[in-house]
Amino acid sequence: MLSLEGLTRRYGEVVALEDLGFQVHRGQLHGFVGPNGAGKTTTMRIVIGVVEPDAGTVLWDGAPVGADTRSDFGYMPEERGLYPKMRVANQLTYMAQLHGVAAQPARAAADAWIERLGLSDRADTRLEELSLGNQQRIQLGAALVHEPSLLVLDEPFSGLDPGGVDVLSAVLAERAAQGAAVVFSSHQLELVERVCDAVSIINHGRLVASGGVAELTARHGGQTLEVEVEDAPKGWWRGRHVQGRRGRARAAGRGGGRRRRRRRPRRQDRAQTGT
Amino acid sequence: MAADGAGADLDAKIEPRRVRDRAQAEKLVRDGDLDAALVEGRVVVSDKELPDKLDSALQVGQRQVSTGATLRRQGLSESAARQALDPPPLRARTLSGDANSDQKRFIALAAGILLYGQLLTYGLWVATGVVEEKSSRVVEILLSTISPRALMAGKIVGLGLLGMVQLLLIVAVGGGLALATGSLEATAADVGPVLLVLLWFPLGYALYASMYAATAALVSRQEDMQSATTPLTILILVSFFISFSALDPSGGGTLAQVASLVPFSCPLVMPGRMALGDAAPAEVAVAIVLMVATTILLVRVGARIYAGAILRTGKPVKLLEALRASRTS
DSSP states (O other), rough: EEEEEEEEEETEEEEEEEEEEEEOTOEEEEEOOOOTTSSSHHHHHHTSSSSSOEEEEEETTEEEEEEHHHTTTEEEEESSOOOTTSSSEEEEEEHHTTTTOOOHHHHHHHHHHHHHOGGGGTSBBBBGGGGHHHHHHHHHHHHHHHSSSSESSHHHHHOOOHHHHHHHHHHHHHHHHHHEEEEEEEEEEEEEHHOOOOEEEEEEEEEEEEEHHHHHHHHHHOOOOOOEETTOOOOTTOOEEETTTTTTEEEEEEEOBBBBSSHHHHEEEEEEEOO | HHHHHHHHTTOOOOOOOOOOOOHHHHHHHHSOSSSEEETTTTEEEEESOOOHHHHHHHHHHHHHHHHHHHHHHTTHHHHHHHHHHHHOOOOOOOOOOOTTHHHHHHHHHHHHHHHHHHHHHHHHHHHHHHHHHHHSSHHHHHHHTSSSHHHHHHHHHHHHHHHHHHHHHHHHHHHHHHHHHHHHOHHHHHHHHHHHHHHHHHHHHHHHHHHHHHHHOOOSHHHHHHHHHHHHHHHHHHHHHHHHHHSSSSTTTHHHHHHHHHTTHHHHHHHHHHHTSOOOHHHHHHHHHHHHHHHHHHHHHHHHHHHTTTTOOOOOOOHHHHHHHHHHH
Protein backbone atom coordinates (compact mmCIF):
# COMPACT_ATOMS: atom_id res chain seq x y z
CA MET A 1 0.00 0.00 0.00
CA LEU A 2 1.20 3.46 -0.86
CA SER A 3 0.62 5.94 1.91
CA LEU A 4 1.11 9.69 1.58
CA GLU A 5 1.03 11.73 4.77
CA GLY A 6 1.21 15.45 5.26
CA LEU A 7 2.99 16.24 2.02
CA THR A 8 3.89 19.88 1.72
CA ARG A 9 5.88 21.55 -1.01
CA ARG A 10 6.46 25.18 -1.84
CA TYR A 11 8.13 26.70 -4.86
CA GLY A 12 9.18 30.10 -3.59
CA GLU A 13 5.94 31.94 -2.88
CA VAL A 14 3.71 29.38 -4.54
CA VAL A 15 2.26 26.63 -2.37
CA ALA A 16 2.14 23.57 -4.57
CA LEU A 17 1.06 21.08 -1.92
CA GLU A 18 -0.33 21.58 1.56
CA ASP A 19 -0.68 18.70 3.99
CA LEU A 20 -1.71 16.25 1.32
CA GLY A 21 -2.35 12.63 2.25
CA PHE A 22 -4.16 9.59 0.86
CA GLN A 23 -3.66 5.87 0.36
CA VAL A 24 -3.47 3.66 -2.68
CA HIS A 25 -3.98 -0.03 -1.95
CA ARG A 26 -2.53 -2.91 -3.88
CA GLY A 27 -4.88 -4.29 -6.46
CA GLN A 28 -6.60 -0.92 -6.68
CA LEU A 29 -7.02 1.34 -9.68
CA HIS A 30 -6.83 4.76 -8.09
CA GLY A 31 -7.76 7.88 -10.00
CA PHE A 32 -6.16 11.20 -9.12
CA VAL A 33 -8.12 14.18 -10.38
CA GLY A 34 -8.07 17.92 -10.02
CA PRO A 35 -7.86 21.05 -12.11
CA ASN A 36 -4.68 22.13 -13.88
CA GLY A 37 -2.11 23.39 -11.44
CA ALA A 38 -3.74 21.61 -8.50
CA GLY A 39 -0.58 19.71 -7.61
CA LYS A 40 -1.10 16.32 -9.22
CA THR A 41 2.21 16.27 -11.06
CA THR A 42 4.11 17.55 -8.02
CA THR A 43 2.59 14.79 -5.88
CA MET A 44 3.58 12.13 -8.35
CA ARG A 45 7.08 13.47 -8.67
CA ILE A 46 7.45 13.34 -4.91
CA VAL A 47 6.32 9.71 -4.82
CA ILE A 48 8.79 8.85 -7.57
CA GLY A 49 11.57 10.69 -5.82
CA VAL A 50 12.32 13.29 -8.44
CA VAL A 51 11.23 16.08 -6.11
CA GLU A 52 11.79 16.31 -2.37
CA PRO A 53 8.85 17.47 -0.23
CA ASP A 54 9.33 20.24 2.30
CA ALA A 55 7.43 18.13 4.82
CA GLY A 56 5.55 14.83 4.98
CA THR A 57 6.34 11.22 4.25
CA VAL A 58 5.77 8.67 1.56
CA LEU A 59 5.43 5.11 2.80
CA TRP A 60 5.32 1.95 0.75
CA ASP A 61 4.05 -1.09 2.63
CA GLY A 62 4.71 0.75 5.87
CA ALA A 63 8.33 1.71 5.23
CA PRO A 64 9.64 5.06 3.96
CA VAL A 65 10.58 4.84 0.28
CA GLY A 66 14.22 4.91 -0.68
CA ALA A 67 16.29 4.33 -3.78
CA ASP A 68 15.92 0.55 -3.68
CA THR A 69 12.17 0.61 -3.01
CA ARG A 70 11.76 2.96 -5.94
CA SER A 71 13.23 0.49 -8.38
CA ASP A 72 9.95 -1.36 -7.92
CA PHE A 73 7.95 1.65 -9.07
CA GLY A 74 6.94 2.42 -12.64
CA TYR A 75 6.61 6.04 -13.72
CA MET A 76 5.07 7.69 -16.74
CA PRO A 77 5.69 11.44 -16.64
CA GLU A 78 3.22 13.92 -18.08
CA GLU A 79 5.76 15.30 -20.54
CA ARG A 80 6.69 12.17 -22.36
CA GLY A 81 10.36 11.41 -22.37
CA LEU A 82 12.56 8.74 -23.82
CA TYR A 83 15.76 8.74 -25.89
CA PRO A 84 14.60 9.79 -29.35
CA LYS A 85 17.39 8.09 -31.24
CA MET A 86 17.37 4.81 -29.38
CA ARG A 87 15.72 1.79 -30.91
CA VAL A 88 12.51 0.67 -29.24
CA ALA A 89 13.59 -2.78 -28.14
CA ASN A 90 16.94 -1.55 -26.83
CA GLN A 91 15.27 1.29 -25.00
CA LEU A 92 12.79 -0.90 -23.14
CA THR A 93 15.54 -3.38 -22.29
CA TYR A 94 17.66 -0.53 -20.92
CA MET A 95 14.74 0.79 -18.86
CA ALA A 96 14.20 -2.62 -17.35
CA GLN A 97 17.88 -2.91 -16.52
CA LEU A 98 17.82 0.51 -14.87
CA HIS A 99 15.22 -0.88 -12.52
CA GLY A 100 17.37 -3.81 -11.52
CA VAL A 101 16.36 -6.50 -13.99
CA ALA A 102 19.22 -8.65 -15.30
CA ALA A 103 20.17 -8.39 -18.96
CA GLN A 104 18.54 -11.55 -20.32
CA PRO A 105 15.18 -11.26 -18.51
CA ALA A 106 15.15 -7.58 -19.40
CA ARG A 107 15.45 -8.37 -23.08
CA ALA A 108 12.71 -10.98 -22.83
CA ALA A 109 10.40 -8.65 -20.92
CA ALA A 110 10.98 -5.86 -23.44
CA ASP A 111 10.09 -8.14 -26.33
CA ALA A 112 7.00 -9.39 -24.51
CA TRP A 113 5.74 -5.90 -23.79
CA ILE A 114 6.43 -4.68 -27.32
CA GLU A 115 4.25 -7.49 -28.54
CA ARG A 116 1.57 -6.77 -25.93
CA LEU A 117 1.47 -3.14 -27.01
CA GLY A 118 1.09 -4.20 -30.62
CA LEU A 119 4.40 -2.87 -31.91
CA SER A 120 6.41 -6.02 -32.63
CA ASP A 121 7.00 -4.98 -36.23
CA ARG A 122 8.54 -1.70 -35.05
CA ALA A 123 10.85 -3.20 -32.46
CA ASP A 124 13.96 -2.09 -34.32
CA THR A 125 12.81 1.41 -35.17
CA ARG A 126 14.18 4.48 -33.50
CA LEU A 127 11.69 6.11 -31.17
CA GLU A 128 11.58 9.39 -33.06
CA GLU A 129 10.42 7.59 -36.18
CA LEU A 130 7.24 6.30 -34.54
CA SER A 131 3.95 8.16 -34.59
CA LEU A 132 3.12 10.05 -31.40
CA GLY A 133 0.48 7.52 -30.42
CA ASN A 134 2.96 4.70 -30.76
CA GLN A 135 5.59 6.66 -28.88
CA GLN A 136 3.11 6.91 -26.06
CA ARG A 137 2.59 3.18 -26.07
CA ILE A 138 6.34 2.73 -25.71
CA GLN A 139 6.32 5.27 -22.92
CA LEU A 140 3.78 3.10 -21.16
CA GLY A 141 5.95 0.10 -21.88
CA ALA A 142 8.88 1.81 -20.20
CA ALA A 143 6.80 2.17 -17.05
CA LEU A 144 5.65 -1.45 -17.09
CA VAL A 145 8.55 -3.46 -18.45
CA HIS A 146 10.06 -4.27 -15.06
CA GLU A 147 6.73 -5.47 -13.61
CA PRO A 148 6.55 -2.80 -10.89
CA SER A 149 4.39 -3.13 -7.81
CA LEU A 150 3.38 0.52 -7.94
CA LEU A 151 2.43 2.37 -11.08
CA VAL A 152 2.44 6.17 -11.02
CA LEU A 153 1.08 7.53 -14.29
CA ASP A 154 0.63 11.22 -15.05
CA GLU A 155 -2.13 11.73 -17.62
CA PRO A 156 -1.52 8.39 -19.33
CA PHE A 157 -4.72 8.61 -21.38
CA SER A 158 -4.14 12.03 -22.86
CA GLY A 159 -3.51 11.89 -26.57
CA LEU A 160 -4.54 8.25 -26.97
CA ASP A 161 -6.99 7.17 -29.62
CA PRO A 162 -9.97 5.06 -28.47
CA GLY A 163 -8.09 1.88 -29.33
CA GLY A 164 -5.17 3.01 -27.23
CA VAL A 165 -7.49 3.91 -24.36
CA ASP A 166 -8.87 0.37 -24.42
CA VAL A 167 -5.44 -1.21 -24.49
CA LEU A 168 -4.24 0.95 -21.64
CA SER A 169 -7.32 0.34 -19.50
CA ALA A 170 -6.98 -3.38 -20.05
CA VAL A 171 -3.29 -3.37 -19.20
CA LEU A 172 -3.84 -1.35 -16.03
CA ALA A 173 -6.73 -3.53 -14.90
CA GLU A 174 -4.57 -6.58 -15.50
CA ARG A 175 -1.68 -5.19 -13.44
CA ALA A 176 -4.05 -4.30 -10.62
CA ALA A 177 -5.56 -7.76 -10.71
CA GLN A 178 -2.04 -9.15 -10.38
CA GLY A 179 -1.60 -7.22 -7.17
CA ALA A 180 0.01 -3.95 -8.20
CA ALA A 181 -1.17 -0.59 -6.95
CA VAL A 182 -2.03 1.76 -9.79
CA VAL A 183 -2.52 5.49 -9.41
CA PHE A 184 -3.04 7.73 -12.41
CA SER A 185 -4.21 11.24 -13.07
CA SER A 186 -6.63 12.21 -15.78
CA HIS A 187 -8.92 14.97 -16.91
CA GLN A 188 -11.31 12.50 -18.47
CA LEU A 189 -13.67 12.19 -15.55
CA GLU A 190 -16.13 9.72 -17.04
CA LEU A 191 -13.17 7.47 -17.81
CA VAL A 192 -11.99 7.70 -14.23
CA GLU A 193 -15.47 6.95 -12.95
CA ARG A 194 -15.73 3.95 -15.26
CA VAL A 195 -12.31 2.44 -14.70
CA CYS A 196 -11.28 3.26 -11.13
CA ASP A 197 -12.06 1.63 -7.83
CA ALA A 198 -11.07 4.67 -5.84
CA VAL A 199 -10.37 8.30 -6.51
CA SER A 200 -8.62 11.22 -4.81
CA ILE A 201 -9.52 14.77 -5.63
CA ILE A 202 -7.05 17.60 -5.19
CA ASN A 203 -7.44 21.35 -5.56
CA HIS A 204 -4.98 24.16 -4.81
CA GLY A 205 -2.59 21.65 -3.32
CA ARG A 206 -5.07 20.31 -0.78
CA LEU A 207 -7.02 17.10 -0.69
CA VAL A 208 -10.70 17.66 -1.33
CA ALA A 209 -11.92 14.09 -1.08
CA SER A 210 -10.61 10.56 -1.22
CA GLY A 211 -12.32 7.21 -1.20
CA GLY A 212 -14.11 4.57 -3.22
CA VAL A 213 -15.85 5.81 -6.32
CA ALA A 214 -19.25 4.50 -5.26
CA GLU A 215 -18.92 5.95 -1.78
CA LEU A 216 -17.94 9.40 -3.01
CA THR A 217 -20.67 9.50 -5.60
CA ALA A 218 -23.25 8.65 -2.98
CA ARG A 219 -21.93 11.18 -0.51
CA HIS A 220 -21.33 14.17 -2.71
CA GLY A 221 -22.98 13.26 -5.90
CA GLY A 222 -26.03 14.66 -7.58
CA GLN A 223 -26.66 18.01 -9.06
CA THR A 224 -26.29 21.17 -7.09
CA LEU A 225 -28.30 24.20 -8.00
CA GLU A 226 -27.37 27.53 -6.51
CA VAL A 227 -30.04 30.17 -6.42
CA GLU A 228 -29.49 33.76 -5.32
CA VAL A 229 -32.55 35.79 -4.59
CA GLU A 230 -32.35 39.52 -4.00
CA ASP A 231 -34.47 41.14 -1.38
CA ALA A 232 -35.89 37.83 -0.30
CA PRO A 233 -37.44 37.47 3.13
CA LYS A 234 -35.33 35.54 5.56
CA GLY A 235 -35.65 31.75 5.28
CA TRP A 236 -37.83 31.97 2.26
CA TRP A 237 -36.63 28.60 1.11
CA ARG A 238 -37.76 26.71 4.13
CA GLY A 239 -40.26 24.05 3.42
CA ARG A 240 -40.14 24.53 -0.26
CA HIS A 241 -39.48 21.79 -2.77
CA VAL A 242 -37.81 21.89 -6.10
CA GLN A 243 -39.08 19.87 -9.00
CA GLY A 244 -36.31 18.60 -11.16
CA ARG A 245 -36.27 16.24 -14.11
CA ARG A 246 -35.57 13.24 -12.00
CA GLY A 247 -37.85 13.95 -9.11
CA ARG A 248 -38.61 16.22 -6.28
CA ALA A 249 -36.44 17.20 -3.35
CA ARG A 250 -36.54 19.46 -0.36
CA ALA A 251 -34.69 22.66 -0.43
CA ALA A 252 -31.82 23.09 1.98
CA GLY A 253 -29.68 26.10 2.39
CA ARG A 254 -28.02 28.85 4.30
CA GLY A 255 -29.79 32.02 5.07
CA GLY A 256 -27.88 35.24 5.09
CA GLY A 257 -28.79 38.00 7.42
CA ARG A 258 -29.31 41.59 6.44
CA ARG A 259 -26.14 43.24 5.47
CA ARG A 260 -25.76 46.96 5.34
CA ARG A 261 -23.97 48.16 2.32
CA ARG A 262 -23.29 51.57 1.02
CA ARG A 263 -25.47 51.25 -1.99
CA ARG A 264 -28.61 49.56 -0.75
CA PRO A 265 -29.33 46.81 1.68
CA ARG A 266 -29.53 43.39 0.09
CA ARG A 267 -30.49 40.10 1.50
CA GLN A 268 -28.81 37.24 -0.19
CA ASP A 269 -29.99 33.74 0.36
CA ARG A 270 -28.72 30.68 -1.23
CA ALA A 271 -30.75 27.54 -1.75
CA GLN A 272 -29.45 24.12 -2.47
CA THR A 273 -31.52 21.32 -3.72
CA GLY A 274 -30.60 17.76 -4.18
CA THR A 275 -32.05 15.69 -6.87
CA MET B 1 73.89 5.16 -60.19
CA ALA B 2 75.43 8.32 -58.97
CA ALA B 3 72.36 10.42 -59.41
CA ASP B 4 70.37 7.74 -57.65
CA GLY B 5 72.61 7.95 -54.65
CA ALA B 6 72.39 11.73 -54.63
CA GLY B 7 68.65 11.42 -55.02
CA ALA B 8 68.41 9.14 -52.02
CA ASP B 9 70.19 11.70 -49.88
CA LEU B 10 67.65 14.29 -50.88
CA ASP B 11 64.65 12.02 -50.25
CA ALA B 12 63.76 11.61 -53.90
CA LYS B 13 63.55 8.51 -55.98
CA ILE B 14 65.05 8.59 -59.45
CA GLU B 15 64.14 5.98 -62.06
CA PRO B 16 66.58 5.91 -64.94
CA ARG B 17 65.54 4.64 -68.39
CA ARG B 18 67.59 3.96 -71.46
CA VAL B 19 66.33 5.65 -74.61
CA ARG B 20 67.21 5.03 -78.26
CA ASP B 21 68.22 8.44 -79.45
CA ARG B 22 67.88 12.18 -78.92
CA ALA B 23 64.73 12.50 -80.97
CA GLN B 24 63.04 9.71 -79.02
CA ALA B 25 64.18 11.32 -75.76
CA GLU B 26 62.74 14.72 -76.65
CA LYS B 27 59.47 13.14 -77.71
CA LEU B 28 59.11 11.28 -74.42
CA VAL B 29 59.91 14.42 -72.44
CA ARG B 30 57.37 16.47 -74.38
CA ASP B 31 54.74 13.77 -73.90
CA GLY B 32 55.42 13.74 -70.18
CA ASP B 33 56.64 10.13 -69.99
CA LEU B 34 60.02 11.36 -68.84
CA ASP B 35 60.71 14.20 -66.42
CA ALA B 36 64.11 14.84 -68.02
CA ALA B 37 66.59 13.34 -70.41
CA LEU B 38 70.35 13.38 -70.05
CA VAL B 39 71.82 13.76 -73.51
CA GLU B 40 75.44 12.80 -74.23
CA GLY B 41 76.28 13.29 -70.56
CA ARG B 42 76.33 17.04 -71.04
CA VAL B 43 72.82 18.47 -71.48
CA VAL B 44 69.68 17.95 -69.44
CA VAL B 45 66.53 18.28 -71.49
CA SER B 46 63.21 18.89 -69.81
CA ASP B 47 59.83 20.17 -70.92
CA LYS B 48 59.42 22.96 -68.42
CA GLU B 49 61.95 24.10 -65.84
CA LEU B 50 63.55 21.21 -63.97
CA PRO B 51 62.28 20.58 -60.43
CA ASP B 52 64.88 21.59 -57.83
CA LYS B 53 65.46 18.16 -56.33
CA LEU B 54 65.95 16.50 -59.70
CA ASP B 55 68.26 19.30 -60.75
CA SER B 56 70.40 18.94 -57.62
CA ALA B 57 70.51 15.17 -57.88
CA LEU B 58 71.56 15.25 -61.52
CA GLN B 59 74.19 17.93 -60.91
CA VAL B 60 75.69 16.02 -57.99
CA GLY B 61 75.60 12.81 -59.97
CA GLN B 62 77.26 14.51 -62.92
CA ARG B 63 79.98 15.92 -60.68
CA GLN B 64 80.68 12.50 -59.20
CA VAL B 65 80.85 10.79 -62.58
CA SER B 66 83.18 13.29 -64.17
CA THR B 67 85.37 13.55 -61.04
CA GLY B 68 85.53 9.79 -60.89
CA ALA B 69 86.54 9.62 -64.57
CA THR B 70 89.26 12.22 -63.99
CA LEU B 71 90.62 10.32 -60.95
CA ARG B 72 90.75 7.08 -62.88
CA ARG B 73 92.54 8.78 -65.76
CA GLN B 74 95.10 9.92 -63.15
CA GLY B 75 95.63 6.24 -62.32
CA LEU B 76 93.49 5.73 -59.19
CA SER B 77 91.82 2.34 -58.87
CA GLU B 78 88.06 1.94 -59.06
CA SER B 79 87.62 1.32 -55.30
CA ALA B 80 90.04 4.10 -54.30
CA ALA B 81 88.21 6.49 -56.57
CA ARG B 82 84.92 5.57 -55.01
CA GLN B 83 86.27 6.08 -51.49
CA ALA B 84 87.65 9.48 -52.46
CA LEU B 85 84.29 10.52 -53.83
CA ASP B 86 82.32 9.42 -50.79
CA PRO B 87 84.03 10.51 -47.60
CA PRO B 88 82.35 9.63 -44.30
CA PRO B 89 79.94 12.37 -43.21
CA LEU B 90 80.40 14.53 -40.11
CA ARG B 91 78.89 13.15 -36.89
CA ALA B 92 76.71 15.48 -34.83
CA ARG B 93 77.25 15.96 -31.11
CA THR B 94 75.40 18.47 -29.03
CA LEU B 95 76.54 19.76 -25.65
CA SER B 96 73.13 20.47 -24.26
CA GLY B 97 69.72 19.77 -25.72
CA ASP B 98 68.93 16.94 -28.02
CA ALA B 99 70.43 15.98 -31.32
CA ASN B 100 67.08 14.43 -32.14
CA SER B 101 65.09 17.47 -31.11
CA ASP B 102 63.20 17.75 -34.38
CA GLN B 103 61.53 14.44 -33.77
CA LYS B 104 60.74 15.34 -30.18
CA ARG B 105 59.22 18.58 -31.36
CA PHE B 106 57.09 16.66 -33.78
CA ILE B 107 55.87 14.32 -31.07
CA ALA B 108 55.07 17.30 -28.85
CA LEU B 109 53.10 18.93 -31.65
CA ALA B 110 51.22 15.75 -32.40
CA ALA B 111 50.46 15.34 -28.71
CA GLY B 112 49.03 18.84 -28.55
CA ILE B 113 46.84 18.33 -31.58
CA LEU B 114 45.59 14.96 -30.36
CA LEU B 115 44.76 16.16 -26.88
CA TYR B 116 43.08 19.27 -28.21
CA GLY B 117 40.94 17.21 -30.56
CA GLN B 118 39.97 14.64 -27.96
CA LEU B 119 39.21 17.11 -25.18
CA LEU B 120 37.07 19.24 -27.44
CA THR B 121 35.26 16.36 -29.12
CA TYR B 122 34.45 14.40 -26.02
CA GLY B 123 33.71 17.43 -23.87
CA LEU B 124 31.12 18.57 -26.39
CA TRP B 125 29.80 15.03 -26.65
CA VAL B 126 29.13 14.98 -22.92
CA ALA B 127 27.37 18.34 -23.15
CA THR B 128 25.26 17.21 -26.08
CA GLY B 129 24.20 14.09 -24.25
CA VAL B 130 23.22 16.03 -21.14
CA VAL B 131 21.08 18.44 -23.11
CA GLU B 132 19.50 15.65 -25.13
CA GLU B 133 18.39 13.90 -21.97
CA LYS B 134 16.97 17.16 -20.71
CA SER B 135 15.21 18.22 -23.88
CA SER B 136 13.71 14.79 -24.48
CA ARG B 137 12.57 14.70 -20.83
CA VAL B 138 13.93 11.20 -20.45
CA VAL B 139 15.88 12.55 -17.48
CA GLU B 140 12.71 12.46 -15.37
CA ILE B 141 12.38 8.74 -15.77
CA LEU B 142 16.08 8.17 -15.33
CA LEU B 143 16.15 10.11 -12.08
CA SER B 144 13.34 8.03 -10.67
CA THR B 145 15.83 5.20 -10.30
CA ILE B 146 19.32 6.70 -10.26
CA SER B 147 20.75 9.75 -8.57
CA PRO B 148 21.82 12.79 -10.60
CA ARG B 149 25.42 12.19 -9.57
CA ALA B 150 25.31 8.63 -10.86
CA LEU B 151 23.83 9.78 -14.13
CA MET B 152 26.45 12.48 -14.63
CA ALA B 153 29.33 10.28 -13.52
CA GLY B 154 28.24 7.41 -15.74
CA LYS B 155 28.06 9.62 -18.76
CA ILE B 156 31.46 11.21 -18.14
CA VAL B 157 33.22 7.95 -17.36
CA GLY B 158 31.61 6.09 -20.26
CA LEU B 159 32.53 8.70 -22.84
CA GLY B 160 35.95 9.09 -21.24
CA LEU B 161 36.71 5.42 -21.73
CA LEU B 162 35.64 5.70 -25.33
CA GLY B 163 37.88 8.72 -25.79
CA MET B 164 40.79 6.90 -24.20
CA VAL B 165 40.37 3.89 -26.45
CA GLN B 166 40.21 6.12 -29.49
CA LEU B 167 43.31 7.96 -28.35
CA LEU B 168 45.20 4.71 -27.88
CA LEU B 169 44.14 3.54 -31.32
CA ILE B 170 45.28 6.76 -32.95
CA VAL B 171 48.61 6.66 -31.16
CA ALA B 172 49.11 2.99 -31.96
CA VAL B 173 48.15 3.20 -35.62
CA GLY B 174 49.77 6.56 -36.25
CA GLY B 175 52.90 5.72 -34.35
CA GLY B 176 53.10 2.30 -35.95
CA LEU B 177 52.81 3.74 -39.44
CA ALA B 178 55.38 6.41 -38.70
CA LEU B 179 57.83 3.81 -37.43
CA ALA B 180 57.18 1.50 -40.36
CA THR B 181 57.79 4.15 -42.98
CA GLY B 182 60.80 5.43 -41.15
CA SER B 183 59.41 8.89 -40.48
CA LEU B 184 60.04 8.35 -36.81
CA GLU B 185 62.88 6.59 -35.14
CA ALA B 186 61.95 5.23 -31.78
CA THR B 187 64.23 4.40 -28.97
CA ALA B 188 63.22 3.18 -25.57
CA ALA B 189 63.49 6.73 -24.31
CA ASP B 190 60.82 7.90 -26.75
CA VAL B 191 58.14 5.65 -25.33
CA GLY B 192 58.10 7.76 -22.18
CA PRO B 193 56.83 10.98 -23.77
CA VAL B 194 54.14 9.11 -25.61
CA LEU B 195 52.86 7.56 -22.40
CA LEU B 196 52.83 10.99 -20.79
CA VAL B 197 50.43 12.21 -23.42
CA LEU B 198 48.14 9.35 -22.60
CA LEU B 199 48.34 10.29 -18.92
CA TRP B 200 47.23 13.83 -19.48
CA PHE B 201 44.08 12.90 -21.35
CA PRO B 202 42.24 11.37 -18.35
CA LEU B 203 43.20 14.32 -16.15
CA GLY B 204 42.28 16.98 -18.67
CA TYR B 205 39.12 15.18 -19.70
CA ALA B 206 37.87 14.75 -16.12
CA LEU B 207 38.28 18.47 -15.57
CA TYR B 208 36.67 19.66 -18.76
CA ALA B 209 33.94 17.03 -18.99
CA SER B 210 32.62 17.97 -15.53
CA MET B 211 32.51 21.59 -16.54
CA TYR B 212 30.82 20.77 -19.83
CA ALA B 213 28.25 18.58 -18.07
CA ALA B 214 27.44 21.19 -15.44
CA THR B 215 27.17 23.97 -18.01
CA ALA B 216 24.98 21.90 -20.30
CA ALA B 217 22.67 21.01 -17.41
CA LEU B 218 21.76 24.68 -17.13
CA VAL B 219 20.15 24.83 -20.56
CA SER B 220 17.44 22.80 -22.29
CA ARG B 221 18.12 23.19 -25.99
CA GLN B 222 21.11 22.29 -28.13
CA GLU B 223 21.32 25.83 -29.52
CA ASP B 224 21.56 27.26 -26.02
CA MET B 225 24.20 24.68 -25.22
CA GLN B 226 26.48 25.96 -27.98
CA SER B 227 26.53 29.46 -26.56
CA ALA B 228 26.68 28.31 -22.96
CA THR B 229 29.75 26.14 -23.52
CA THR B 230 31.61 28.67 -25.66
CA PRO B 231 33.80 29.90 -22.76
CA LEU B 232 35.05 26.35 -22.18
CA THR B 233 35.78 25.85 -25.85
CA ILE B 234 37.73 29.12 -25.92
CA LEU B 235 39.70 27.99 -22.88
CA ILE B 236 40.77 24.82 -24.69
CA LEU B 237 41.57 26.75 -27.85
CA VAL B 238 43.72 29.34 -26.08
CA SER B 239 45.58 26.61 -24.20
CA PHE B 240 46.20 24.88 -27.49
CA PHE B 241 47.75 28.00 -28.98
CA ILE B 242 49.94 28.51 -25.94
CA SER B 243 51.18 24.96 -26.40
CA PHE B 244 52.63 26.06 -29.73
CA SER B 245 54.85 28.58 -28.02
CA ALA B 246 56.25 25.76 -25.93
CA LEU B 247 57.49 24.12 -29.12
CA ASP B 248 59.69 27.08 -29.90
CA PRO B 249 63.39 26.29 -29.31
CA SER B 250 63.42 28.87 -26.56
CA GLY B 251 60.91 26.71 -24.72
CA GLY B 252 58.17 29.31 -24.76
CA GLY B 253 59.48 31.30 -21.84
CA THR B 254 57.38 32.24 -18.84
CA LEU B 255 54.08 32.03 -20.65
CA ALA B 256 54.48 28.37 -21.45
CA GLN B 257 55.89 27.66 -18.03
CA VAL B 258 52.99 29.25 -16.19
CA ALA B 259 50.44 27.80 -18.57
CA SER B 260 51.76 24.34 -17.93
CA LEU B 261 50.97 24.74 -14.24
CA VAL B 262 47.53 26.39 -14.45
CA PRO B 263 45.04 23.50 -14.34
CA PHE B 264 42.97 24.67 -17.29
CA SER B 265 45.79 24.94 -19.77
CA CYS B 266 48.01 22.37 -18.12
CA PRO B 267 46.76 19.27 -19.96
CA LEU B 268 47.55 20.90 -23.30
CA VAL B 269 50.80 22.67 -22.54
CA MET B 270 52.53 20.32 -20.11
CA PRO B 271 52.68 17.23 -22.36
CA GLY B 272 54.53 19.23 -25.02
CA ARG B 273 57.01 20.60 -22.52
CA MET B 274 57.55 17.16 -21.06
CA ALA B 275 58.13 15.64 -24.50
CA LEU B 276 60.80 18.25 -25.18
CA GLY B 277 62.36 17.71 -21.80
CA ASP B 278 61.80 21.33 -20.80
CA ALA B 279 59.79 20.53 -17.70
CA ALA B 280 61.59 19.96 -14.45
CA PRO B 281 60.27 17.04 -12.36
CA ALA B 282 59.26 19.48 -9.64
CA GLU B 283 57.15 21.44 -12.11
CA VAL B 284 55.47 18.26 -13.27
CA ALA B 285 54.72 17.23 -9.71
CA VAL B 286 53.22 20.63 -8.88
CA ALA B 287 51.17 20.57 -12.07
CA ILE B 288 49.75 17.14 -11.30
CA VAL B 289 48.87 18.07 -7.74
CA LEU B 290 47.14 21.30 -8.80
CA MET B 291 45.36 19.46 -11.58
CA VAL B 292 44.02 16.70 -9.38
CA ALA B 293 42.93 19.10 -6.64
CA THR B 294 41.14 21.40 -9.05
CA THR B 295 39.51 18.49 -10.81
CA ILE B 296 38.13 17.09 -7.55
CA LEU B 297 36.76 20.49 -6.61
CA LEU B 298 35.19 21.12 -9.99
CA VAL B 299 33.69 17.64 -10.13
CA ARG B 300 31.98 18.29 -6.78
CA VAL B 301 30.68 21.71 -7.75
CA GLY B 302 29.75 20.47 -11.19
CA ALA B 303 27.72 17.62 -9.73
CA ARG B 304 25.86 20.04 -7.47
CA ILE B 305 25.03 22.31 -10.38
CA TYR B 306 23.97 19.34 -12.48
CA ALA B 307 21.70 17.98 -9.75
CA GLY B 308 20.08 21.35 -9.17
CA ALA B 309 19.54 22.27 -12.79
CA ILE B 310 18.85 19.03 -14.59
CA LEU B 311 15.12 18.90 -13.91
CA ARG B 312 14.43 22.52 -14.74
CA THR B 313 13.39 22.72 -18.33
CA GLY B 314 12.41 25.93 -20.04
CA LYS B 315 14.53 29.01 -19.67
CA PRO B 316 18.22 28.51 -19.01
CA VAL B 317 18.89 28.24 -15.29
CA LYS B 318 21.21 30.68 -13.58
CA LEU B 319 24.27 29.21 -11.93
CA LEU B 320 23.44 30.44 -8.43
CA GLU B 321 19.89 29.18 -8.71
CA ALA B 322 21.14 25.74 -9.55
CA LEU B 323 23.52 25.69 -6.61
CA ARG B 324 20.80 26.83 -4.26
CA ALA B 325 18.32 24.32 -5.63
CA SER B 326 20.66 21.42 -5.15
CA ARG B 327 20.96 22.33 -1.50
CA THR B 328 17.23 22.06 -0.84
CA SER B 329 16.30 19.26 -3.22
